[in-house]
Amino acid sequence: MDARTSRYHDVYTRSMRDPEGFWGEAAQAIDWYQPAKKIFDKDAGIYGRWFTGAVCNTCYNAIDRHVERGRGAQPAIIYDSPVTATKRVITYAQLLDEVKTLAAVLRDFGVQKGDRVILYMPMVPEALVAMYACARLGAIHGVVFGGFAAKELATRIDDAKPKLILSASCGIEVNRVVPYKPLLDTAIELAQAKPEACIILQRPQCDAPLTAGRDHDWASLRDKARAAGKSADCVPVLATDPLYILYTSGTTGIPKGVVRDNGGHMVALTWSMHGLYGVSPGETWWCASDIGWVVGHSYIVYAPLFHGCTSILWEGKPVGTPDAGAFWRCISEHRAVALFTAPTAFRAIKKEDPNGEHIRRHDLSNFRTLFLAGERADPPTVQWAEQHLKKPVIDHWWQTETGWGIAGNPMGLGPLPVKHGSPTVPMPGYDVRIVDEACRELPANTMGSIVIKLPLPPSCLPTLWQQDERFKESYLAEFPGYYKTADAGFKDEDGYLFIMGRTDDIINVAGHRLSTGGMEEVLAGHPDVAECAVIGIADALKGEVPCGFVVLKAGVTRDTAEIEKEIVALVRDKIGPVAAFKLAITVPRLPKTRSGKILRGTMKKIADGEQWSMPATIEDPKVLEEIGGALKQKGVGT
Numbered sequence: 001m002d003a004r005t006s007r008y009h010d011v012y013t014r015s016m017r018d019p020e021g022f023w024g025e026a027a028q029a030i031d032w033y034q035p036a037k038k039i040f041d042k043d044a045g046i047y048g049r050w051f052t053g054a055v056c057n058t059c060y061n062a063i064d065r066h067v068e069r070g071r072g073a074q075p076a077i078i079y080d081s082p083v084t085a086t087k088r089v090i091t092y093a094q095l096l097d098e099v100k101t102l103a104a105v106l107r108d109f110g111v112q113k114g115d116r117v118i119l120y121m122p123m124v125p126e127a128l129v130a131m132y133a134c135a136r137l138g139a140i141h142g143v144v145f146g147g148f149a150a151k152e153l154a155t156r157i158d159d160a161k162p163k164l165i166l167s168a169s170c171g172i173e174v175n176r177v178v179p180y181k182p183l184l185d186t187a188i189e190l191a192q193a194k195p196e197a198c199i200i201l202q203r204p205q206c207d208a209p210l211t212a213g214r215d216h217d218w219a220s221l222r223d224k225a226r227a228a229g230k231s232a233d234c235v236p237v238l239a240t241d242p243l244y245i246l247y248t249s250g251t252t253g254i255p256k257g258v259v260r261d262n263g264g265h266m267v268a269l270t271w272s273m274h275g276l277y278g279v280s281p282g283e284t285w286w287c288a289s290d291i292g293w294v295v296g297h298s299y300i301v302y303a304p305l306f307h308g309c310t311s312i313l314w315e316g317k318p319v320g321t322p323d324a325g326a327f328w329r330c331i332s333e334h335r336a337v338a339l340f341t342a343p344t345a346f347r348a349i350k351k352e353d354p355n356g357e358h359i360r361r362h363d364l365s366n367f368r369t370l371f372l373a374g375e376r377a378d379p380p381t382v383q384w385a386e387q388h389l390k391k392p393v394i395d396h397w398w399q400t401e402t403g404w405g406i407a408g409n410p411m412g413l414g415p416l417p418v419k420h421g422s423p424t425v426p427m428p429g430y431d432v433r434i435v436d437e438a439c440r441e442l443p444a445n446t447m448g449s450i451v452i453k454l455p456l457p458p459s460c461l462p463t464l465w466q467q468d469e470r471f472k473e474s475y476l477a478e479f480p481g482y483y484k485t486a487d488a489g490f491k492d493e494d495g496y497l498f499i500m501g502r503t504d505d506i507i508n509v510a511g512h513r514l515s516t517g518g519m520e521e522v523l524a525g526h527p528d529v530a531e532c533a534v535i536g537i538a539d540a541l542k543g544e545v546p547c548g549f550v551v552l553k554a555g556v557t558r559d560t561a562e563i564e565k566e567i568v569a570l571v572r573d574k575i576g577p578v579a580a581f582k583l584a585i586t587v588p589r590l591p592k593t594r595s596g597k598i599l600r601g602t603m604k605k606i607a608d609g610e611q612w613s614m615p616a617t618i619e620d621p622k623v624l625e626e627i628g629g630a631l632k633q634k635g636v637g638t
């Protein structure tokens with residue numbers, strides 16, 4: 001890898017000097033019904049909008065045009081599900097047929113352009129068909145990750161106010177079937193905004209009772225529509241119309257509805273497939289995430305199909321389905337050229353197969369690159385993967401808000417030298433700066449807040465769903481003229497970025513973004529809890545896991561172990577198993593500053609066994625000793 005032979009610097013510089021020229025050219029890879037009146041309109045939206053006036057359809061670009069141009073027989077999706085022992089290949093032509101039919105079903109329920117449809121679905125092909133069907137009609141999908149509990153689903157239903165909800169009878173984890181229907185029913189009961197109908201996919205592993213008058217059987221609707229020859233055409237939408245809403249953790253229990261548009265999303269994601277990932281049309285690409293996350297939206301569902309690739313849909317885990325060789329089996333069997341996953345998956349594999357023996361059992365000759373994102377790629381894990389795979393391991397940094405990499409190593413432009421611990425350099429269109437509290441740029445190798453100069457490039461969120469003010473306040477207010485990433489880090493003398501952690505209360509658990517503020521709201525809801533604090537503590541597998549400290553109300557005499565168990569169950573019930581909240585600790589008091597601020601940062605350092613110094617403003621230094629003692633008793637921070 002030689003910085004001199006990469007086209008990166010020329011391409012990046014052009015994107016900064018002439019963004020409209022750069023993205024206008026990139027837009028030629030997309031089929032438009034009408035081209036943009038302006039590539040970038042600085043007066044539209046909150047900080048400007050991309051491709052204003054352009055008319056397009058995302059589903060057409062993902063599927064129809066490839067069938068029209070001869071890719072009909074090429075696999076679009078390879079469904080590989082070790083948890084159900086199923087494999088299924090769906091060609092572009094078959095996918096088009098399924099999507100047209102389901103879109104007709106949705107249309108018969110009155111779904112039109114701009115209507116919201118919530119999907120609470122496991123990793124099955126029907127989930128993708130439903131996403132494309134919404135895009136086909138110009139309806140806005142909101143996918144909710146299956147590991148979230150009913151209350152989280154209800155919050156999203158209330159915010160999106162969907163006309164329809166599409167769900168399945170169950171999801172399947174390694175060792176258990178997770179019935180979805182009870183969660184869906186509870187969520188609808190809790191929500192104010194009731195959907196008109198639900199369409200339920202019955203899976204063989206679990207039969208869900210359907211609620212008369214509201215629930216409909218997916219397969220019968222599909223079969224009836226097919227028998228009647230129903231089919232829906234693509235509905236032209238504006239490039240600036242929303243394609244989807246994806247909820248992500250904010251600093252409170254109320255998630256943020258990140259809006260993704262149609263046009264900018266297609267342009268940026270298509271560019272990324274060749275520029276960043278170095279993948280060609282016709283090749284098989286694998287992103288082992290979940291469609292409930294942004295990584296899954298962008299790189300399982302949309303980008304690979306925009307680019308005419310085959311996308312693997314994996315319903316399994318890196319370990320346990322059946323073993324730590326599952327990834328290599330899947331890559332080799334389907335001849336995947338690249339894999340995109342989270343570092344935590346590799347930590348899990350490394351733990352079970354430290355010498356990489358499974359890797360050597362499979363033919364990985366087609367495999368070129370491993371891409372990691374979702375959390376910091378810790379150098380030991382990257383080194384392990386490099387050593388055993390003998391292929392480039394590329395960390396890249398992004399957020400739900402951006403929909404694609406803010407920084408990465410552009411394999412398609414010619415890779416730059418890898419520096420462990422760094423996701424390399426900003427991608428085209430991202431003017432990334434490191435600043436202090438007063439928004440002054442900091443010199444190289446100095447930690448600060450990471451901000452992006454406005455405007456953000458195509459695909460990045462134009463706003464939060466029906467919450468322009470919250471968007472401005474959360475992202476644009478603190479550093480005027482810049483988007484606040486809420487990540488902290490530095491740039492080195494070569495312009496490489498290092499992303500070191502969040503500046504807010506978001507933690508990253510196994511590549512999943514979670515709000516400790518949201519968890520504190522749940523803990524505070526326990527009748528015996530007077531005060532609480534949740535912090536993320538280091539975990540060898542998941543990167544971080546939450547740890548909750550509770551102070552009980554005066555007069556509570558119940559067994560603390562019992563209360564702690566209830567608290568753990570409460571978080572699982574209210575937020576979901578994905579929170580991985582397993583540690584609640586009762587303490588007599590919380591460490592605070594004299595002005596009453598809880599010293600979460602110092603508690604975290606104690607829990608992680610890191611060096612810490614006594615904060616000058618602490619109210620009572622003894623409290624930190626108590627915290628250290630309580631953690632030790634639970635076997636943490638020793």
Ligand code: COA
Nearest residue numbers: 146147171173178289295342344345348374510511577578
């Ligand atoms: N539906 C229901 N429950 C789910 C779920 C889903 N879709 N996804 C996860 N869960 C449950 C898990 O079963 C687990 O439950 P448990 O507490 O009963 O064990 C809990 O949520 C936590 O899940 P997870 O964080 O995935 O942990 P795990 O122990 O099952 O697996 C890893 C650990 C590292 C193997 C796993 O986290 C992994 O593969 N991570 C990849 C991360 C990823 O894809 N991130 C997306 C961004 S790229």
Ligand code: AMP
Nearest residue numbers: 373374375376396397398399400499513
């Ligand atoms: P999400 O919105 O769920 O994709 O989470 C985004 C957050 O995950 C970022 O703000 C970072 O804190 C973290 N993150 C994602 N990718 C990386 C990476 N490559 N390195 C460091 N942190 C990352």
